[in-house]
Amino acid sequence: MPYKCNKCKKQWMHKIGKCIFCDGELHEIIPENLEVMHCIEVNIPSKQHPEVPYYVLQVKDKSGNIYFRKSKTQKKPGEKWA
Ligand SMILES: [Zn+2]
Structure with missing residues (x-):
C-alpha cells in the first residue's frame, strides 16, 4: 500500500516513518x-x-x-x- 504525506502530499511505496522532505506524518492510502x-x-x-x-x-x-x-x-x- 502506498503512503502519502499529510503536509507536502508526496507519496511513497514503503512505510518510511515520517516524510523525509518535510517531517510530516504519513498515512496509508488505498x-x-x-x-x-x-x-x-x-x-x-x-x-x-x-x-x-x-x-x-x-x-x-x-x-x-x-x-x-x-x-x-x-x-x-x-x-x-x-
Ligand atoms: Zn512531506
Whole structure:
C-alpha cells in the first residue's frame, strides 16, 4: 500500500516513518483506478490457498505503481480492478 504525506502530499511505496522532505506524518492510502496488466492462473494448492484455481493479477494505478492482487475470477489485461 502506498503512503502519502499529510503536509507536502508526496507519496511513497514503503512505510518510511515520517516524510523525509518535510517531517510530516504519513498515512496509508488505498490505490484507486487500478488496471489489470497480467493475470496468472495458479493451479497448485497450498496451505494458505487450498482452493484452486485462483488468479494472481498484476495491476497498476494511474501513476504507474504496480501491485499484486489475488482474484477468484479470471481477468483480462486492460480490465478495471476495484
Ligand atoms: Zn512531506
